[in-house]
Amino acid sequence: MSQDTAEKLLPEGLTHGNMTGRIADLVLANRARRRWWLAFAVSGVLALLFVFCLVAVFSTGVGLFGINIPVAWGFPIVNTIWWIGIAHAGTLISAVLLLTRQPWRAPVARLAEAMAMFAIVCAGIYAIAHLGRPQLMHYLLPYPNTQDLWPQWRSPLVWDFFAISTYFIFTLGFLFFSLLPDFATLRDRARSRALQIFYGLLALGWRNSAQHWARYEQVNRVLAAVAAPIVVSVTGIISLDLAVSIVPGFHFTIFPPYFVAGALFSGFATVALLAVITRAMFGLRDLITRRHLDYLGRMMLLFALIVNYAYIQEIFTAWYSGDLYQRAVTIDRWTGPYAPAWWGMFVCNVLLVQLLWFKSVRRSSAAIFTLAITSNIGMWLERYQILFTSMHASFIPATWDTVTPTAWDGLLALGSLGLFVFFLLAFVRLAPVISMHDMRSAIYKREQQREQTK
């Protein structure tokens, strides 16, 4: 990246002082904006709906969902995969872009990490909700018990459990760790005693000393290096839930990279969506610039193209393998009862994303906003059609059936969106939405470059 580009990522006249003031004041301001309260109230109601649906599912059973043989997975697994996918770009942005020293990472990294955190919460809850007997979830843990039971290591359900819990613990640690210096800033700027103590406890005694920073950099790099394989492995493992089976439509070796690319595509779309909303909601148009949207758009396009390649491979393999059942599934996807899902996915993930080739589209917040939403819908439809079309008409025609989701499926999905937004809104009121210390180092680097060119 040229020095010129790096220069344009930061507004003119941005100093350590005024940047810190602006971002910290968003958190420390006594009264939140009305828009925030409105969004918080609506998402709070939806989060309550989510809790209500969960209680209903746990007390009545998974029969509430529209899942039955032949389609035994349905919405809960569609949504688990969808949420996990969204979480992925968060880790990629914060870790891989850190390791590759991308300067445009600074203002969107915090958003991405928070998004990853709350998306993984939704994914984890969905994974538990789809269990028939969630009270026996601890059977997935290898703990010394009086039954001599050990997890079945050949079962993808056990891999899932470890993938999701590893990812949850990692994301939580990484997010909190990157917040430490910012919590210390908030502690120092807070005026009321209660806030000072609150942020003081969260900052864990951060004193901004050179030693602290040396350790911070060290740990940050180690965590980032650990994150890179996690990004690939978690969705890879989730995709193996499907790929290790022999069901035509699931049984496909390309699934792990295909799902990782899809995950990153939907994740970047969600980061772009949140970036557009944040810059409008908090007036941060000069910090999260059109140039940042441009980069996010490019990443979306890159991963969309990889996903499109996987679609082509899927169709090609169905033809080339000569496998009757796989061909039947592929044609059923285009013409069967779930065809609208496939064509909807095709429009969202294949046709509409091509608009991102145009720079003017990538730099327009309205266009990025719309494309981010359609991409997420497209990625949801992708998982939906994979799960439903592969199962509903497989080997034995006598078991063929069309399964429709129930109202509970829809309400829980709506509620999970509400929960995600609710957590995110609470987060932006409690922690800086842009990483202040990353911005400071970006400003410092610009000053250094200016010195050199003089």
Next chain:
Amino acid sequence: MPQIFHPRVNGLTRILLAGGALAIVAFACVAWFLNRSPYSTGQGAVPEQPVPFSHQHHVGGLGIDCRYCHTGVDRSRFAGLPDTHTCMSCHSQLWTEAQMLAPVRESLKEDRPLRWMRVHRLPDFVYFDHRAHVTRGIGCESCHGRVDRMPLMSQAAPMTMQWCLDCHRNPQKALRAPDRITAMGAPAASDPNALLRRYRIHTDRMTECVTCHR
């Protein structure tokens, strides 16, 4: 700006961190021991019976064979509990006036069975068959302990799945000759592998889920 926290908070934080770590370890230890303790397994529990029947007296003292009362043990899943007539085969002649035996006489008179309380209880999802064990060389004592030394019947074994599997993985140590099944305190078999062949026990199948969960 004054300091937000007193210097003592440093020490307090360390104590809390160490305490938290210690609490996790303590929780794990308590859970581990509690899970195996008689409190959860019921080992050693002595349920109250309608008549305080003494196995020590009847088995150890008089030498009555287990199958005299538990008649189904080699023919069905359930070993069977004696009906009142079995008690009365002796007690119509002996101790006919004993206060302790009043419920037995009552039961005979009213034609209403005694409600014996089960001592060794397995969960409903376990398929257990006495016949399969007794006719394949597993002595009563292996699971029920030295019944001949129990004045009141108590649960001898922890009855956990781990305990079942210990024997299913390695049944040789419990095997006996067919004429020693109901004997108490019998010495271990001299050639357990010969017994294994004799009873045609296939140890590789004995830890399959479906052996006990059907």
